[in-house]
Amino acid sequence: MRILISPTEKVKQAVDFVLGGGLDPDITLHMRMLMNRSVRALQAALDCTRKVMQNAQLGSRPRLVLVSDTPSLVEDVKLNFDSFAEVVHFDYESYDGELSGQNGLHNLNFRTKDWGPAPRWVAFVDFFLASRARQAVISGAHRRVGTTYVQLIAALAAANSADNVGGNSSFSFFSSFQSTLISEGLSNQVGWGHIWNRFSGPLSCGNQTNQCAYTPLLPSAWWDGLWQSPSLRDIRKMEAYGIRLSGFGTVDENQLLSFCNTRKEFRKFITLV
Numbered sequence: 196m197r198i199l200i201s202p203t204e205k206v207k208q209a210v211d212f213v214l215g216g217g218l219d220p221d222i223t224l225h226m227r228m229l230m231n232r233s234v235r236a237l238q239a240a241l242d243c244t245r246k247v248m249q250n251a252q253l254g255s256r257p258r259l260v261l262v263s264d265t266p267s268l269v270e271d272v273k274l275n276f277d278s279f280a281e282v283v284h285f286d287y288e289s290y291d292g293e294l295s296g297q298n299g300l301h302n303l304n305f306r307t308k309d310w311g312p313a314p315r316w317v318a319f320v321d322f323f324l325a326s327r328a329r330q331a332v333i334s335g336a337h338r339r340v341g342t343t344y345v346q347l348i349a350a351l352a353a354a355n356s357a358d359n360v361g362g363n364s365s366f367s368f369f370s371s372f373q374s375t376l377i378s379e380g381l382s383n384q385v386g387w388g389h390i391w392n393r394f395s396g397p398l399s400c401g402n403q404t405n406q407c408a409y410t411p412l413l414p415s416a417w418w419d420g421l422w423q424s425p426s427l428r429d430i431r432k433m434e435a436y437g438i439r440l441s442g443f444g445t446v447d448e449n450q451l452l453s454f455c456n457t458r459k460e461f462r463k464f465i466t467l468v
Contacts, residue, residue, distance in 0.1 A: 196354040202323040205293050209320040210327070212292060213285050220283060221257040222247060223328035223352065225345040227336035228265040239373035240335035241275055243407035247369060248280065251330050256281050260328060262321045264311035285324055287317045326351040335371040338383060341390035341410060353412050368410045377403040385426055390414045396424035396442065421445060
């Protein structure tokens, strides 16, 4: 990951500006809120963060990076974390480095609800700031937990952590679910490549309270093993490729072989004398 992804010098300067010459953060919390102010999502993330800090035995006031697609949310919830953590975040409006001159450029208003109102370059600073976490990354959300953005943050943070401690890392990635997201299982956690997509079918556990779920840094693809509980949508999608999934996530190998045979191109060769 560190070979594939690295910050530009200007982005690194912005990250160093936030850290102020202090130690790297212990934990990162990413909140994907889509301009929403869900109290349940914030409370679940607060509880999950506190639990992770206690289990990691990080001391009285560990350093916490707070990142969100809804910048105004950060200041609103900062007081909730101040009692047990030192909160750091990138306030792009107060940053006067070289990148700040791009604040008025390329603002795509039609994507504001999806990406947030901040300029696009802010997401890069947030990304590399968040990936400096030494112990854990936590993903919370109004709707979809564990987006590609936070998966990459966690993967890079784990790589950085492993390198810093000589390859013996205890780094962890967690997903914070409020009860409204899991009252009917993980049916809302869908999307091709989504980290919880393999568990979004009817067998996912319903009637759950808030969960602070340990999350794999490298989630398995469908060919790596059972889907656990695929959604009906994905069952139909995979069937178009000749892969018949059961509700338990198993693959009908005979049907797949038959499908592949029907797709073979047979050619006849005629020898001319």
